[in-house]
Amino acid sequence: MKKLTIALMAFTISLGMTSCKEEKKEDMQDEEMMEHSDHDGDHDHEDMDETQLMIGKELTVTLSAKSGSSANGVIEFMQTEEGVVMEADLSGLEPGPHAIHIHQNGDCSAEDGSSAGGHWDPTSEAHGKWGDEMHHSGDIGNLEADEEGNATLTFSTDKWCISCDDDMKNIVGKGVIVHAKADDFTSQPSGAAGARVACGVIE
Numbered sequence: 001m002k003k004l005t006i007a008l009m010a011f012t013i014s015l016g017m018t019s020c021k022e023e024k025k026e027d028m029q030d031e032e033m034m035e036h037s038d039h040d041g042d043h044d045h046e047d048m049d050e051t052q053l054m055i056g057k058e059l060t061v062t063l064s065a066k067s068g069s070s071a072n073g074v075i076e077f078m079q080t081e082e083g084v085v086m087e088a089d090l091s092g093l094e095p096g097p098h099a100i101h102i103h104q105n106g107d108c109s110a111e112d113g114s115s116a117g118g119h120w121d122p123t124s125e126a127h128g129k130w131g132d133e134m135h136h137s138g139d140i141g142n143l144e145a146d147e148e149g150n151a152t153l154t155f156s157t158d159k160w161c162i163s164c165d166d167d168m169k170n171i172v173g174k175g176v177i178v179h180a181k182a183d184d185f186t187s188q189p190s191g192a193a194g195a196r197v198a199c200g201v202i203e
Ligand SMILES: [Cu+2]
Pocket: 099, 100, 101, 102, 103, 119, 177, 178, 179, 190, 193
């Protein structure tokens, strides 16, 4: 996480420098326009839509045990210019592979995690493996728990955003589920990953 924070700081600094430069350039362009054209007074900046991405926005999601397990952990989500970076750090798992998905509801109230609903699937696709032709936007994949039951996973994608205006991409308000078993990437609708052993709300 330290490395990520340093990288983000460097990124933010360079971004700050770039935007200063761009502002200056725009000012100059405006002046030129004023001089060389009959300016009608309602000129708008047209290239401002990047500002809807909250670069550097970070969410910490706490996962708690479900279905009688002792699994728990923390997942950090961070918005960068390229997309969202996720860093999961879990413990209390059975050694071996475990599916991890974003589910459609940010609701972990049920003892078996069923309140989180099915996989988050804003694009109406089949369940599958990330990177294949068809997969849900929440199909992160599997993480591997070691002999002590600890697992970490770093994942990043431009198919997600944190708090942007695009419902196809915004992960806020969704749930994260870790399962007892591995995702087989083929069984519908959810990869036959078994019980829900940990749940967290992305908020
Ligand atoms: Cu799942």
